[in-house]
Amino acid sequence: RMHALLNGFFELALAEVHRFEGTINQFLGDGFMALFGAPLAHEDDARRAVGAAVAIRRALRDRRSYGPGPGAELAVRIGLNTGVVVVGSIGDNLRMDYTAVGDTTNVAARLQQAAAPGEIVIAEATARLVRSDVRLAPAGALSVKGKSDPVIAYKVLGLAPRRSAFEHAAERAFGRFVGRDEELRRLGKLLTDAHAGAGRLVRVVGEAGAGKSRLLYELRRTLGATDMTTLEARCRAYGATIPYLPILDLVRGQCGIEEIDPPETIAAKVRSTLTGLGIDADDRTPFLLHLLGVKASGAALEDLAVEVVRERTVDTLGRMLLEGSRRRPLLVVIEDLHWIDDASEAHLGTLAARLEASPVLMVATHRPDWQPRWPNPASAEEIVLPPLGEADSLTLVQAVVARTSLPDELARVILDRASGNPLFLEELARAVAEQGDLAATRSMPDTLRALLSARMDRLPAAPKRLLQTTAVLGREFPRRLLETVWEGPGSVTAHLAELARLDFLHELSAGGDPAYAFNHALTQEVAYESLLTPQRHALHETAAQVLESSDAGRGAREWERLAYHWTRTARADKAVEALSRVAARAMATYANAEAVAALREAETHAARLTTDREPVTLRLVLERSQALLLLGQPQESLDDLRSRADLVERVGDASLTAQYHFRLASAHGVLGDSARAIEHADRALGEARRAGDGATEGKAEYILARESFWSGDLRRSVDHGRRAVVLLDRASERWWLATAHWSRALSYLVLGQFDDALDSATWAGTIADKLRDSRLASQAAWIRGWIHATRGDWATGIEAGRRALELAPDEMSRAVAEGFLGTCFIEKGDTAAALPLLEQATATLGRLRLRQLEGFFTVLQGLAHALRGDPERAAALAARGLEIVRGINFGPAIIEAHLVESLVARARHDLAAASRALGEALALAERIGARFLAAQMRLGLAEVAQAAGDREAVVRHLGPAHADLRALGAPVWAARAVTLARAAGLAL
Ligand SMILES: Nc1ncnc2c1ncn2[C@@H]1O[C@H](COP(=O)(O)OP(=O)(O)OP(=O)(O)O)[C@@H](O)[C@H]1O
Ligand SMILES: [Mg+2]
Numbered sequence: 001r002m003h004a005l006l007n008g009f010f011e012l013a014l015a016e017v018h019r020f021e022g023t024i025n026q027f028l029g030d031g032f033m034a035l036f037g038a039p040l041a042h043e044d045d046a047r048r049a050v051g052a053a054v055a056i057r058r059a060l061r062d063r064r065s066y067g068p069g070p071g072a073e074l075a076v077r078i079g080l081n082t083g084v085v086v087v088g089s090i091g092d093n094l095r096m097d098y099t100a101v102g103d104t105t106n107v108a109a110r111l112q113q114a115a116a117p118g119e120i121v122i123a124e125a126t127a128r129l130v131r132s133d134v135r136l137a138p139a140g141a142l143s144v145k146g147k148s149d150p151v152i153a154y155k156v157l158g159l160a161p162r163r164s165a166f167e168h169a170a171e172r173a174f175g176r177f178v179g180r181d182e183e184l185r186r187l188g189k190l191l192t193d194a195h196a197g198a199g200r201l202v203r204v205v206g207e208a209g210a211g212k213s214r215l216l217y218e219l220r221r222t223l224g225a226t227d228m229t230t231l232e233a234r235c236r237a238y239g240a241t242i243p244y245l246p247i248l249d250l251v252r253g254q255c256g257i258e259e260i261d262p263p264e265t266i267a268a269k270v271r272s273t274l275t276g277l278g279i280d281a282d283d284r285t286p287f288l289l290h291l292l293g294v295k296a297s298g299a300a301l302e303d304l305a306v307e308v309v310r311e312r313t314v315d316t317l318g319r320m321l322l323e324g325s326r327r328r329p330l331l332v333v334i335e336d337l338h339w340i341d342d343a344s345e346a347h348l349g350t351l352a353a354r355l356e357a358s359p360v361l362m363v364a365t366h367r368p369d370w371q372p373r374w375p376n377p378a379s380a381e382e383i384v385l386p387p388l389g390e391a392d393s394l395t396l397v398q399a400v401v402a403r404t405s406l407p408d409e410l411a412r413v414i415l416d417r418a419s420g421n422p423l424f425l426e427e428l429a430r431a432v433a434e435q436g437d438l439a440a441t442r443s444m445p446d447t448l449r450a451l452l453s454a455r456m457d458r459l460p461a462a463p464k465r466l467l468q469t470t471a472v473l474g475r476e477f478p479r480r481l482l483e484t485v486w487e488g489p490g491s492v493t494a495h496l497a498e499l500a501r502l503d504f505l506h507e508l509s510a511g512g513d514p515a516y517a518f519n520h521a522l523t524q525e526v527a528y529e530s531l532l533t534p535q536r537h538a539l540h541e542t543a544a545q546v547l548e549s550s551d552a553g554r555g556a557r558e559w560e561r562l563a564y565h566w567t568r569t570a571r572a573d574k575a576v577e578a579l580s581r582v583a584a585r586a587m588a589t590y591a592n593a594e595a596v597a598a599l600r601e602a603e604t605h606a607a608r609l610t611t612d613r614e615p616v617t618l619r620l621v622l623e624r625s626q627a628l629l630l631l632g633q634p635q636e637s638l639d640d641l642r643s644r645a646d647l648v649e650r651v652g653d654a655s656l657t658a659q660y661h662f663r664l665a666s667a668h669g670v671l672g673d674s675a676r677a678i679e680h681a682d683r684a685l686g687e688a689r690r691a692g693d694g695a696t697e698g699k700a701e702y703i704l705a706r707e708s709f710w711s712g713d714l715r716r717s718v719d720h721g722r723r724a725v726v727l728l729d730r731a732s733e734r735w736w737l738a739t740a741h742w743s744r745a746l747s748y749l750v751l752g753q754f755d756d757a758l759d760s761a762t763w764a765g766t767i768a769d770k771l772r773d774s775r776l777a778s779q780a781a782w783i784r785g786w787i788h789a790t791r792g793d794w795a796t797g798i799e800a801g802r803r804a805l806e807l808a809p810d811e812m813s814r815a816v817a818e819g820f821l822g823t824c825f826i827e828k829g830d831t832a833a834a835l836p837l838l839e840q841a842t843a844t845l846g847r848l849r850l851r852q853l854e855g856f857f858t859v860l861q862g863l864a865h866a867l868r869g870d871p872e873r874a875a876a877l878a879a880r881g882l883e884i885v886r887g888i889n890f891g892p893a894i895i896e897a898h899l900v901e902s903l904v905a906r907a908r909h910d911l912a913a914a915s916r917a918l919g920e921a922l923a924l925a926e927r928i929g930a931r932f933l934a935a936q937m938r939l940g941l942a943e944v945a946q947a948a949g950d951r952e953a954v955v956r957h958l959g960p961a962h963a964d965l966r967a968l969g970a971p972v973w974a975a976r977a978v979t980l981a982r983a984a985g986l987a988l
């Protein structure tokens with residue numbers, strides 16, 4: 001067994017060593033020695049050695065099956081050193097059987113012995129070579145036999161996340177850093193607090209060029225490689241309509257995903273990151289892949305409701321950061337909030353609030369013309385960057401013009417003009433260094449933008465044009481893309497070198513293709529603005545085409561980036577297509593505000609279309625109305641749709657017309673106007689049938705079922721519900737299908753068909769579970785609870801009601817679940833438990849304008865007060881509730897209100913009034929076909945008659961009541977009828 005175990009281990013370890021181009025030179029019982037760089041040396045031998053070590057460790061963790069049994073697993077101890085080794089081949093040359101001897105291998109062996117199981121310990125010599133690729137922690141100094149100096153050792157924690165902009169920035173030659181002692185001190189203090197678990201969000205505020213990014217760079221430099229993990233996200237200019245851009249940065253950073261990774265690699269990285277953090281990767285990977293725009297194989301997120309996707313994604317991110325910070329404190333840097341999109345902003349607010357009590361420091365930068373909308377006090381901490389003082393300004397200027405000594409007078413002019421803005425100081429100093437005399441300096445532009453633009457104008461034609469071209473491509477861009485797009489004279493490489501020398505750009509060495517970035521955002525903005533419109537169009541078009549053809553090979557399209565380019569060209573069709581895709585993706589991540597914005601923008605481009613302008617526009621309008629509904633803006637949705645009646649007419653397409661009326665019906669329904677909702681749903685139905693559009697037909701049937709229910713036409717509701725279920729099932733519209741089942745359950749319940757109602761509720765619940773949609777699941781649970789309680793089984797009812805409350809994901813669901821749980825408690829007779837629930841539900845639903853249920857729960861509050869013997873309050877509440885539900889004609893609630901009236905009348909010993917109220921309720925129940933309610937009212941009438949000593953009336957009501965209650969399957973209620981019969985001395 002041990003033998004098999006070891007063999008398994010060797011097999012796996014060898015594969016990794018070979019994958020990283022190492023050679024195994026010696027087996028040592030339960031271990032081995034591997035060499036990297038012998039016989040052939042590569043530049044990155046150390047990096048590959050560490051890579052192999054990490055891979056072996058991970059592979060062992062992943063393959064628990066090699067462990068000798070549960071609870072114990074096989075762990076390796078790895079030591080690594082770098083240096084000269086003496087390699088001898090012992091025996092047969094051809095077998096390349098090396099023995100490496102000497103100091104270097106001795107130290108490696110010593111490090112291996114010092115490592116704890118599962119640890120990789122490396123010597124300082126190796127650490128120096130891999131520092132930028134690996135996360136390290138100091139492991140102390142080890143004494144080695146035969147060596148006088150101790151060996152400084154490091155533990156390998158893992159591979160470093162991809163290189164951040166900070167690290168890129170370090171490659172650019174920065175001038176000397178001046179001032180900002182106070183700011184660094186404050187940030188240092190916040191870091192210490194974060195280490196101690198008091199994390200927070202701090203904003204660094206300053207105008208363009210004030211030195212926000214530089215300050216954070218300096219802060220990071222003070223951190224050792226090992227103190228904290230840093231994650232970095234940036235918002236981009238022109239990026240505000242791309243949802244989740246900075247959030248994506250955070251995910252990519254935490255998972256170590258590179259721009260160039262193919263989808264399989266991304267999926268593998270996400271999975272192993274989640275597993276490493278102890279988060280269920282099977283469950284959560286699909287959400288992150290969805291966010292990253294990678295199509296996950298197997299997982300069907302399309303089935304999930306958008307709310308769920310959003311909720312799970314946010315939750316996953318929060319957990320990743322929390323778990324990550326528990327392993328090592330986190331510094332999260334978010335640059336340039338003034339360009340953030342709405343979805344990310346909301347997201348960050350939530351995340352920040354959630355991370356407050358953990359070792360996470362979030363530092364965000366922005367310019368002063370932007371303010372956060374987060375309500376939480378954690379975002380109140382603010383560090384405002386003041387202008388640099390005279391002395392610091394002078395030092396900075398002198399550092400730039402280092403070669404020439406600057407006459408006082410010139411320095412004076414620069415300092416006055418730049419007024420302490422570091423970028424302005426640098427740029428002016430550079431201009432002076434280039435031009436050199438006082439007169440030229442005096443005539444220099446007096447704003448930073450104008451200055452940058454003047455400096456660009458002084459460039460030779462070709463590099464200037466290249467700079468403008470790069471500005472179209474973005475703040476960062478791969479050289480290959482630039483080469484494809486570039487049509488001007490000369491070599492791209494030479495121009496880039498010149499622009500780098502003049503401090504406009506710098507090269508990024510991210511590994512793989514060379515890429516460049518603007519030194520400063522403002523430089524890019526100014527270069528972009530200097531282009532003439534036709535030039536800009538042409539450049540964007542070329543860029544879009546290049547991107548499209550390179551995307552084609554990779555599968556997933558970057559619609560956001562394409563939209564950015566296409567919308568800036570003359571190709572309206574392409575712009576519309578890309579924006580529609582952006583909107584669809586945004587809706588799928590519940591970024592509905594972005595979806596609305598993208599669709600609005602798409603419409604302005606659609607107006608430029610020469611063919612199909614109107615149908616394309618109509619489709620955009622329909623999509624947008626859905627996004628507006630999901631955003632909670634039904635009135636806007638309605639207004640928007642109504643203003644398009646002419647367009648629908650002119651397009652004259654049956655399916656589109658059907659969808660149009662369905663959307664109108666939805667909006668009216670949500671706004672509580674059942675009559676109009678029914679009118680439009682009928683139209684939608686007709687048109688959908690004509691077009692053979694089953695999905696829309698099914699949705700229209702659902703609306704008709706729902707609205708018929710609210711307006712008291714239960715039989716019609718059941719019919720529509722049945723058709724909706726068939727059509728939606730056939731069209732695989734599962735979310736709508738669950739909703740249709742739910743609405744059928746409601747109707748069956750009021751009709752007194754309890755078994756059918758439970759059946760439908762079960763269907764709704766099953767689909768909800770499959771879709772993992774907690775809102776639907778909560779609905780299914782409360783309807784089940786209500787059915788059981790109504791029937792008399794309040795214990796099961798309360799249980800289901802509690803479940804509904806637990807599942808409820810949002811305010812509205814919670815309020816509805818509370819109301820129905822309260823209803824179950826009334827059935828139990830526990831009014832003390834019922835009342836607070838009902839009160840809370842009523843208040844919330846009133847605020848959310850869900851009139852039907854607000855009225856219903858008000859009436860039920862009255863019922864509770866009547867039952868606990870407070871007829872005055874009962875009467876008042878019933879009256880208030882009745883006023884609400886009468887207006888909208890909600891039958892079941894009106895019946896309950898009459899019931900309360902009768903109880904109040906009995907408490908006042910007015911039996912005639914009690915009987916009248918019940919009579920009214922009975923008539924209404926019979927009219928709408930509510931058999932169970934009718935039977936209950938009859939039972940009530942019999943009780944009143946018994947109290948009044950009217951034996952003939954008792955006989956008249958009690959017989960049918962008892963028969964119905966039994967037939968409908970409500971034994972508890974039938975028993976009550978039997979008790980009454982006994983008291984009255986009647987045989988049933
Ligand atoms: N304290 C400082 N000492 C020396 N140089 C500085 C200092 N602060 C900023 N700089 C330099 O000034 C330039 C602009 O700084 P930085 O890019 O940090 O500005 P920013 O506030 O981030 O601007 P933006 O809002 O446009 O992003 C950089 O070249 C930076 O190196
Ligand atoms: Mg900056």
